[in-house]
Amino acid sequence: MSRTVYRACTLCEAACGLAFEVVDNRIVAVRGDEDDPLSRGYVCPKGVAIGAIHNDPDRLRVPMRRTVSGAFEPISWDDAFSITADRLRAIRSQYGADAVALYMGNPIVHSHGILLIRSGLVKALGTRNNMSASSQDTAPRFAASYYVYGNSLALPVPDIDRTQYFLCIGANPRVSNGSVFTAPDVRSRLKKLRERGGRLVVIDPRRTETARDADEHISIRPGGDAALLLAMTQTLVEENLIDRQAINQLSIGWQQVESRLGAFTPERVAPHIGVAAEIIRRLAREFAAAPSSVCYTRMGVCVSPHSTLATFATDLLNLAAGRLGAIGGWMFNIPAFDIAPALKLNGDGHARWKSRVRGLPETLGEVPTSVLAEEIETPGVGQVRGVVTVAGNPVLSSPNGPRMARALGKLDFMVSVDLYINETTRHADIILPSAWGMVEDHIDLISGSVAVRNVARISPPVLEQSPGELTDWEILLELCYRLGGGPTGMPLLDAAYRAARRVGLRWRPEQMADLLLRLGPHGDRYLPWSKGLNLKKLRRAEHGLDFGPLEPGLAHRVTHKDGKAHLDAAPLLAAMDGLARELADAPPSADELLLIGRRDLRSNNSWMHNVPELVAGRERCVLYVHPDDAARANVRDDDLAVLESRTHRGHVTVKLTDEMRPGVVSLPHGWGHAPAAEWQKTAGQHAGVSANDWTDDQRVESVVGQSILNAVPVRLRAAARAASDEGQSAADPLVATT
Template sequence: MAETVQTFCRICEALCGLEVTVDGDQVVDIKPDDDHVATRGYGCLKGLKQHRMYDTPDRLLHPMQRTDGELQRVGWGDALGSIGGKVRELIDSHGPDSIAMYVGTAAGFGVLHPVFAQGFMQGVGSANMFSSATQDCANKFAVARHVYGFPFTQPFPDLDKLECLIIVGANPAISKWSFLQVSNPIRRLKEVEARGAKIFIVDPRRTETAKVAGEHVFIRPNTDVFFYLSFLHELLATSGIDRARIDQYMTGFDELCRVAEAWSPERTAEVTRITAESLREMVRAYREADGAALYCSTGVNMGTNGSLAFWLQECINAISGNLDRAGGTLVSTGVIDFPAFGKKTGTLLHDNQSRIGGFPSVNDSMPGGILADEILTPGDRQIKALFVTGGNPLITMANSERLREAFQQLELLVVLDIQPSETASVATHVLPCTSPLQRPDLPFVFPLMLGLQSKPYLQATRAVVPPKGEQRDEATIYVDIAKASGVKLWGSAAAQRTFEAAKALHSIGRGARQPSIPQELLLSGLLRITKQGSFKNLLKQKHGRLRPEHEPGSFLGKRIVHDDNKVHLAPDVLVKQAEKLEAD
């Protein structure tokens, strides 16, 4: 007998509400949830057809281990024993940094998966964490730490109230926005424009976004930093700043002014191909609007000067008086004040350095671009083992042939995934994981802990269908790998014992089903600790539960985690880098 249940999508940041029709243990249809409190009946093609991917014949059902050059099916006991034994051997022989982990985007869209993956690596004692974020958005995290004191402090446009929006190097019509949960971005942009707001799309091509809303402004590829410099120059020249706000809440304004001094619109036009007239028109619209925002994404992030460009953008939004105001850019909160928690605990604030190149960690992660070198270069702290969780770096990372060569030299390569992948094809072990529809969940860290939502809400979902074969959720897998490796999650013997016991108790009476930690209980504990009620009660609000609206004026002077509680407009490292632009 078929039944329909409510859940939400977890394959991108939009987290669209869904209605899933289930017949037995099979998903037969997915439709948008018309009554969802925030996403209002929207769903993209990928989200509405995702069950077809999860039900393909090549879906991983059993652990695989490489024997005589071929991946062969083994039991969980054998796989875990082999992995754990090699981890212990490598730590004893080469130290904890010989063990590394790559965390992919798929891991980030759940709550428990990244927490337990990080817990395992902390138990190992290794600083060799890599992630897909270092490929397309590490600039935002690095700049935010310098400017605001915490990498996850990411202001976002107040789409419902702004009067001018300038989108640089982003295509939300396709990407569904980034660093902000916005369902149905095409409709939202049309709504913004319909109420009279001006929208400019600064991009080397006329994107899908530029075709549906706003005015397209062509820019020469990889020249974004010069656009921002002349924008800042013109804003200062036309007194488009809030000096009282700057003096009260910010430092480094004079140094920032010197950075922009030489970059007039006429000068940058030669590089960007944006005429001085067009540049001044955008600045005028931005300056005269009762609430405006500059916003960028991967087109800027992955450019040569992505960090400088994002820094200048944040400074412009700040000094113009648009930061932390209705219609400008907002810094919201989730179920806790996560930046304050991070500062107190050191979460995401470790100052590690890579062995190759001496690069600083960002969000406690090393640059993905040096992973092959870290594996292939002999010496102390050389990576000998790699766990790949929720990602496929042989497809997503540059110079994949060299990375493949590096992966083939590893003594241990463990891939946790739902399907065979390019990376899994060279792995020593492949472990079958549950899909998003096979696990309970809450919205991931950005909306849950940071409030990065255009419309704040909270939602819980149970597993829509059960796991098949020997599939296990990633959190349980890391509890098991830690035990087999003789390490303690987060370096805590108490935590390790607690989760092993919780798994044992929760697995009683499960029959042929795979053992599991009590995921719903853990999620409920998180909700209760943050005073959001229980998981069970949240489930009753099957279309989601609205949270309080964002509060403009709640950030500046109150929630910045720098010791002086101010926005740092001119961090030395960024100012010095900007000085080199003359050579470009």
């Protein structure tokens, strides 16, 4: 008998509402939920194919142990947990807690269970070597928010549905459907912007899918975002276009910023970023003159050489024009499930400790992933000898992937919680496979907090959990208990949970979620007569609840005692000074070639290429090259060419396109699968190459140590010419020696 289950998609930040048709515990059809308050029936190709992941024959169903030969064999859950706990305890006992490192991948953002047990796992491991995908894409936003708003999770979003001028820099929301910006069906939202007389301007080195729909596309040199934003803000100051009332009302420290802006005149900045001074000034004037406007920056900016500064500069421009916290501007969601208070309890901050080898700072309790390989390879007290990965593939997602793979192969012990054997988990001694998320409740803790409307929902399971399966949080909970900890990271409370466990009482993440909801802005405060929410009430709204558009002001997210944005944090001002010094140098050479990444609508980072429907058709892992650059390199369309950087020399398939800025090439991230591997057969048939083979783990930005995945210096050559030069490669400064 067929039944329909309504549930939010868990594949990306858009969190689109889906309607699942289920027969005999199998998903037979997926369509968009027309009654979802955010997505209104929209669904992307990934959402339609979500059932294929559950049915994938390559997905692991039982724990696996790697044998001496390198092959994997199934073992029982009890044996897997016992081996894991024993080996991790032994490493900690002999070498100290920091000898174990934890890496968590992007999918944890879509698992409320992992998010709510994460602090418990960190405390149970006892290590400061915590890492995640955030240091590849979001740490600059976290750090800027921590300093400016007092809260790393105060994440402003563009009020896209009410703005009249949308300035989009280093982002491609038509493909991403928003990043740190939950806005399903962005293309329709941008179309409505233009229909109401608004204007869309995209600034990007590539004429992206979003740029094709824009009123204007402006090409910029990769890495020029921070200088551009500061030059626009300087123009507002110089031409007396800033909103001083808003600045004085909402912030402190503006004087220290303004005293530095003189170093960023459009005329000084223009030669360094490839955008003419008159265009910079015009953009600033348009931004200030529009009835409402917002500047949104994202992935391209967050992986650039000045990512934290550029993120801070985004806030500055929006503030200077009076758009921070204003309708149609740079606004804050009011999350129904607000995890920021819990974050404060467990510690929110930046640079409270540093990595052992290179001294890179932590952000939000995590050190950059770019240090993991060196922490494994470098002897001494605190050398990493054991690694725990959760839903991550850092061999493909972190810089200098080949070095990462070699380092993982040197560990004393590694355990991975993952659905698949992949380029990272192949090095694990134990793999603990979680049940696919369709078998449990889902709560949008993160997506709901950056949505373009104030919404809330809890989604029911779509499928029944099979006997012997454990969910991701159940696996982590068992690890916490076996390591002497518990789900909260609070010793007394965890001791109580361990005692309750012995009499059959279980901790569940929904208990914590209910607490967050009931004490949140829409909660019932545990008052029986209250009309506020609890989980039981929220479950009755099968399509979710809409509390209305974003509300103006900062008070609901800023946690500084004075309720204002603080612009005078020393690390951010130092970053301004550093960029000013760089601008004193000569502009970059016209002969340079820089590598940037790109997104694809049918891909989700590194882990959806084993779904046949999503990899069918033309080859997508190709290097986009402008015809002028191709002519200089003597390569043609569809040629197999050689791309070189400091860390790697490898072959790429060339695709000529005038959508690229001359001097810039683009390769999508997330590919580079093992072509002959049995563990993911479809992905192996569409292996591609990993863009992060060419990125450099030694090249990080100055504030948070964020990986620089854009503006990577490279050289492109025809394969035949590269082969003839092979004998000179040892002396080539672009070729890595480590």
